[in-house]
Amino acid sequence: MKNYRKNHVQPVLQSYDNAAFIASSQKATWPYHDFQWIPEAFPESIHHLDWGYGTWQLYRTWAIVKVMGKLPLHLFSAGELVDTIELCPLCSSPHANIQHILNSCMGTLDLYRKWWQSSCDSSLPAPSREWESLRMQLFADRVSPMCDDQDKGEARILYVGSCVRRVSAAVRRSTLSSDISTLISQAAASSSTL
Numbered sequence: 803m804k805n806y807r808k809n810h811v812q813p814v815l816q817s818y819d820n821a822a823f824i825a826s827s828q829k830a831t832w833p834y835h836d837f838q839w840i841p842e843a844f845p846e847s848i849h850h851l852d853w854g855y856g857t858w859q860l861y862r863t864w865a866i867v868k869v870m871g872k873l874p875l876h877l878f879s880a881g882e883l884v885d886t887i888e889l890c891p892l893c894s895s896p897h898a899n900i901q902h903i904l905n906s907c908m909g910t911l912d913l914y915r916k917w918w919q920s921s922c923d924s925s926l927p928a929p930s931r932e933w934e935s936l937r938m939q940l941f942a943d944r945v946s947p948m949c950d951d952q953d954k955g956e957a958r959i960l961y962v963g964s965c966v967r968r969v970s971a972a973v974r975r976s977t978l979s980s981d982i983s984t985l986i987s988q989a990a991a992s993s994s995t996l
């Protein structure tokens with residue numbers, strides 16, 4: 803019975819899962835299928851990583867961006883899971899999406915250079931960012947940072963997570979300052995009517 807389940811039932815269920823995974827990942831506008839073409843069990847090894855809360859938070863951020871291609875501002879109490887921010891809080895570019903934040907925002911260039919030096923070739927200056935290849939470097943391959951090279955796996959998590967964290971902090975600051983401006987103008991308006 804055990805052998806029948808292993809040799810006949812499980813392969814059928816696995817191929818059913820694979821087909822469903824491929825169908826849904828190919829439909830999406832974010833090319834998840836290019837990063838990972840079959841489902842992967844969550845690696846048990848990840849439970850043994852000696853990370854603090856901050857790094858786990860960045861890993862969570864990286865994982866959500868990898869799956870959805872969106873900006874998980876909610877992880878840093880700066881809003882919701884969004885496709886774009888109307889105005890980039892770091893450089894004022896309009897319609898800032900994940901491509902802008904990781905690939906062209908001047909407000910994250912230092913993080914990109916840091917990632918390049920720790921992960922790619924520290925003897926060369928970081929090249930200008932090219933989205934198709936950068937996206938594959940940041941998201942392709944396994945769910946686990948323990949891919950082929952743990953340092954490289956961790957470096958890309960830190961880059962993506964740190965960019966989203968920085969944007970979120972700037973969103974929080976701009977929301978706070980606009981709230982304060984609104985309060986000041988409301989106070990001015992009410993005192994002028996006295």
Ligand SMILES: [Zn+2]
Pocket residue numbers: 890891892893894895898902903906907908909
């Ligand atoms: Zn920007």
